Structures are given as structure tokens and as C-alpha cells.
Amino acid sequence: MRKILASITLLLMTTYVFGQNSSGTPYSKEGFGLLPDTYGAYIGMGGVSAAMRDNYNINFMNPASYTALDSVRFYFQTGITGEYVDISSHKTHANYKVAQNGAVSMAFRAYKKLFMSFGILQRSNRGFDVYYTDVVRGDLSQFCTQQVEGSGGLNEAYLGAGYQLGKLSVGANVSYLFGKVDDRLTMMLLPMTSGYYLKTQTITQMSAALFTLGAQLPLNIGKKSNLTLGTSFNFGTPLHARRTFQAYKTSVASGNSILLNDEATENGTIFYPFRITTGASFQYDKRWLFAGDYTFQNMSQYEEFGTNKEYQNYHKVAIGSFYQPNAVGRYWWQRNQYMAGAYFTRSHLEFNLTDINTYGITIGSQIPVRLPYQELMLGIAVDLGMRGTHKNNQIMEKYVKLRINIAFKELWFMKAKIN
């Protein structure tokens, strides 16, 4: 019963995260929102993933890594990021807080060298709430306001498998991408004492299957040294999309509404472009690990309902390392992994001939906790970064993210075979 209750609790928490705004940046207005620059279990190392494999974390970013998991364990992993952002332009300043990038995943060995994983993730984050105050055209003494709100993003439910072929591990995630992009507009005259105010809502719902393939090749290059090469990628995939547009105006005095538009565009597509992450990790003396990733996404191919949005391609470079004093030490701080990393992203966004770049440094720790019959890895990472610039009337965001990642082995969902 306790396991069921705990599962329900975690599910509710995840649902809560999936149901709310996961971003507050106006940069997330474009496309299906912002893809997270750092994600997964290794955010403390700059978010590297391609060549990361261990027997504590489910690295769902590269399905080939599933083969590194313990063969007799059932894994349960969940994570969430809290983000605090200081956002500023050349003339004003604000801040917001959101929860984002919730993830729940599970993994187990299915058959000999075949490992399986499944879970649900947030793939992109979207949310903004911007006010405009303008003069009424034709009468410079009168004003109106507009509120532009957006929310939504892409989610992913995946089922993955990893298989070990000698030293080479290969894997694939079959994902169902789904989500919606919700844009709302409210227009009103000032002062709002009579007449109508207007609301519109554009909802784009999208879904499709996405295949992510991965491979990892661990190599012993010395007595104390191991090198792992890894890559994961998905091909460009058209998402089936349906867009609805509703507009109505409401009387200020009576509250009665008049429907103005109720339109639907069926059978459209949004093209999710090719994305690849390639990297390597180098482990020395079982104490040090260094890793690096390069991610590319061909966002110039991004299309919505047949219209190319003319984004630029996405590039990201991430490096990270951890130090573990003694993996089998008596004390937890000896078994702890002390992580640090950095990353640079040139996003797909360009405004006013200005690239919207992101720079970040990360620190973190993966704290091993031994419980009776259970093992747990508590990952905590802090991501300090900066997105955008004040140049050419752009917006700069300075953010701090706190990622909590919890990975259980045999906890709650598997009874011990030997007491």
C-alpha cells in the first residue's frame, strides 16, 4: 500500500509540473518553446549525456547507456528543476520562478543483455506573459493595453531499449511526442469602463512518434583509464498538428460574450528537425571523469504548417567532470561524486541580427545513500547561466536552476529476494 501511495504522490507531483508554465522567458514564444540546454542526470557536469553511463542513473538522453545498469535491479528515477530568472531589458527589470523539465523514468533488464526503460519527460518549455501599452491609432491621447500570454511545450513518453554487442552498446527510444502551444491575447481600451475587451486563443496541438537512436563504446586505454565514445540522434520528424483559433469579445458592463471566430486548421504539420549529440568521456583511476558533448539540431528546417520559420541551427558545447574520492569508501562523502561543468549554446533564435546565446556553469553532487535493501542516488545540481543580451534591444536573462534528481534501485517497486 505504501508503495502505491508513494507512486501516486510522485505521479501527482509530475502531473503538477506538466500542467503548469515551465518557462517565463519571451524567448520561449518561438516554435514549440525552448529546448532545455541542460537536462537529465548529469546537469552538474554541464548537461553532458552522449558518453555518460553508470549503474545509478537512467541516462534517457542516450538509450545505449541502459546497458550499464545493474542486471538485477529495478530502477526508478525522477527529477525536477526549479528555475529563478532575473530578466531585464535596457529599460526595465523583472523576475520569475518556474518548475520545469520534470521527468519520471524507470528501467530494468529485460533479457540477458537487453535492457528496457520507459518514462515521461518534458521535451520543451514555454511560458511568457507580456504586457503592451500602446496609443490608440487615430487618437494619441487614448491608450490601450494588450496582454500576450503563452504556455505549453512538448512532452515525451518513451519506451527504450539498450542492447550490448560486445563492448558496443546500442539503443533506441521510441517516443510519442505530444503537447500543445497555447497563445492568448487580451486587448482592452483604457480606461476599461465601457465597451468590450477582446480575447483570442490559438492552440496548436501536435503529436508524433520520434525515434532516438544511440550508441556507446567503452574502451580501456590503460590500467586506470577508460574512454567512452557515445552518440545519440533522431531524424527529422513531422509532427501531426491541429491548430484552433478562437476570438471573442466580452462586454465590460454585462459580462456577456460574443464569439467572433472559431476556426480550426486540421492535418497540418510541424517539422521537428534532426538532432544529434556526440561526445566522449574519459575516466581515470575510478576517481576522475571528464566528459564533453556537442549537440547540433537542424532548426533551419523547422516548419509550421508549411511555413519555414527561418530559424538558425542550434549548437551546444558542454564539458564536465566529477571527482569521486572512493567509490567503495566507508563514508558517504568518500562515495560522493563532486561535479562541475560548463556549456555554451547558440540557440535557433536570432532577433535584430543578434544571436541569442546561452552561457552557463554548473556544479553538483551525486550523493549515494544506502538504505536497507535499497540504494539511492540523490543528485543535486546548480546551474548558473545567462541567456540573451541587452544589445539591439534584446532581453538578458540571468538564471539559477536547482535540479534535484533521485534515482532508486529496488526501492518501492521491487521486493528484496534475500532478506
Next chain:
Amino acid sequence: MSIFWKIIIPSHLVIKPKSRNMRIFFIASFLLLLYACDNNLSTIGDDLISNENFIEVKRFVMEETSTIRLDSFPTSNVSSSSVSPLVMGKITDNLTGSIATIPYFQVAPQGFVSSITWENNCEFDSLTLTIPYLKTLAGDSTAFQTFELYRTKDKKYIQFDPYNPILCNIDSLQLGEKLATLTLYPQKDNIAQAYFKLNYDFGKTLFDLMRSRDPILEQINYPQFMEDFGALAIVPGKDNSLLMNIDPSNLKLKFHYHIGAVEGEDMTTYTWPCASGQNTNTLVNNTYAFTHINYDPTTKFEDITFKESKPFDDLKMAVIEGLNGFMTKIKVPFVADAAAYQTIMKAEIELRVNTDLQENNIPEPKNLGVYIITKDNYIKGLLTDMSGQNVIYGTLSQNSVDPNSKSYIIDITDYYVNLVEGGNPIVPEIYLLVGLPGSYYGLSDAPSYQIFTGNVANTLQRVILKEEPILSIYYSHYK
């Protein structure tokens, strides 16, 4: 390092963990993280996110604006729920003309007074009529005003028809004998104390009817008494310069008399109030009182009628005024809302007021009534909001910087939107009639029979439009 982590995570949880405590700790941490995110996304970015939506205003000068004058309107009460004030006095206005008003009313005896008999030693003293002053409407309150109280010759005309209990501004009665004259200095306190002292013989005759227990004073004979007695009328002097409201429910003849020796005895009284259905046990629902309004227009306004309006260009103005019944008729342009993703946010009419033509301290109303009419001035209804329940008025607004800059704003949004965007048959010709606040009555089987009620009958307020009204339509372009 270990000390640092012991601070963050208590050592007893790490070194000797208990599974239940750990679960609570992790779940609590998760919940804390989640609920710390308040999702208040009032962010910035108006420079960044291009927003091509906008609101624009288009303005139209309504050149087909004219002034009309109501042929007649009720000045008696049209319902028992509220007693309409009467108007007494006279005013001469150089702009629109002179207005002389005569309130007519009837009184009803209220049975016999037990102490007044031939057997008792009753002595009639006097008969008075007090002025139940309500307020001054307009005019010169620093000049003496003279009023004469008459009894009418017509004795049947004042009788209201229970099935058509309406008397109008144009109705009048033939005056008979003069009963009293009153000259007063029309300050509030003076008026409150002022009264007509009626002809002694006239009062004595009525008193003797009471003393002799004349059957005409019995309740069953009240209608006969009223028919025989006729009505009373308060006629303003020709040099009067003031109009004021009086309260018909407090109009009453007051008999003053003594019982016993005059000296040393207190004077005592009884009254005959203004007759009503209630105190006469008759079928009418109102008070037996109305105001005759004699309007003598200036040359500029003399040809204006309900059907024959005078254009704004001819008058160089448009007028709304009470008592003489001026209203402004406006033709509103029909602007079809054809563009896609464009809609009307607000439509309003602005009536700009001429504040330079101030005479007789005639005030401006705070609100204006708006009637939807046909081209032929047939009333289709009052202007209302979308629900049809809430009447829309023109409201006075004043420029905070320039107090002399005043205008009335009529919000016609719902009505206009319904015409140009709604599914109802389109009526390309839209006419509005703007006057003092009020209502109207009409008979469905006699469309031409329509009467206006409200402030026009008992309020002297005036609006002079210095410009042709302007229709402002605010469009939002939202996609």
C-alpha cells in the same frame, strides 16, 4: 567538507538512515521545490515579441443632426408610484423663448370635522394655501415674484378619465375668480414660509358647508364636490423670472378657525389636500394635478415641431431642453464591419456642449436619455445594453484641465455592434433621439400614439450642442 554536508543533510539521516524518514525528506524536498515556483510570469519582452495587433479609432461627424420639439407630453402623474412635481413660475430666455407654467390641481374634503357644527361656537378665521416648495429650476432668485391663485371656470374638464388619466403640457383650463395674490422674495426660507391667503368670503362659504354638514362633503360625494368646486390654478405674474417645482402631494387648503371666544383660544385648523385616487376613493391612480406649460419661442425656434425638425446648420446648434420639449435627432452612420479579424471594441457618440451660452442659470443635466427612433420619429425603444435590461444614458464628462470643456458620451456599443455585426436584419438607417432622461408609452395597435414621460415635464435643464455630434468607433485588429 564533511562538516559542510552535515549542515546540509543531518548526519543521522545519512550515516544511519531510516527509510521512512528518508522518504519523507525526499518527498518534502520535492514538494517544496514545486510549490516554490509561483508561476507568476509577468515578465518583460514587449520590445522582443513583435505584436502587430492594434486598436484604432475612426471618427465620423454626424451631419444629419437636427432639433425637434415634442408636441405634447404628460405633466400629470402617469402612475401612482411616484408623484410628479408641478412647476410654477415663468422665465424668459433670449435663446429659446419664454416659458410660463400654471399648475392646476383639485382639492378633496376629508369628511366632517366633528367640532365644527352650528351648535358649536365655531368662528372661521381664514383659508390659506401654502407653497410646498421643492427646488428652484432656473431663473433670477433675487427678484420679487408674484403669483395669483385662481379658481377655474371649467368644472368638468379637470375630471380625469380613469382609462386615460393623462393631462399634458398643452392642456389648460379657463380661469375664473381670483382668490389670492402672493408676492414673495424667492429665497428658499421665504418660499417655505409663504402662503396664499384666500378671499375671506370664499373661505367662509366653504367653512359653512362644513359647519352645516352639507352632504357634498361626504366621501361618497367627493367626485361631485370636485366637479362643482373645479380646480385651483397658480398663475405667474407677467414679469416673473423664476421657475420652481412644487410638491402636489403637499398642496392643501388650510382652514383656520376658533372654537369659543376668539381671544384666549388657540386657533385650530383642518385641511383639504390635493385630490388623489386614494383620498377620494375614485378610480384614478394619480393626483388630480397637472402643469400647463405655455411656451413662446423666439423666432429662431418657432417653426420647430415633432415632425418638422430644424437642421444643425440652420440653427448653428442643436438643443435639448426640458419643459419646452426640445430634443436632438441624430442620424448615425452605418459603417459595415467587413474586414476579417477586426471587430468593434467600443462605439460612442460625443455631444460637445456649448458652455458660453449661459442664461437664467439653466443647468445641464448629468445624464441624457437616448431613444431609438425611425426616420419618422416613431420610437422603437430606449437605448439599452446587450441584455436589454440596462438603459444607456448619455453621461456628462468634463475636461479636468478645462472645466468649460464638457461633452456627453453616449455608449452605443452594444446597439451598434448588434446592427453591424449581429445576425439581425441590417438597418442601414440609424436614428437616435436625445433628450432629458425619461421613458415613453406607446400602443401597439396605434403606432402613432406615443407619449414621452420623464424629466421633460418638470425639469428645466438644457444642453446646447456647439458642434455636430461625433461617432467614434474603436476597432481592434487582432490577428
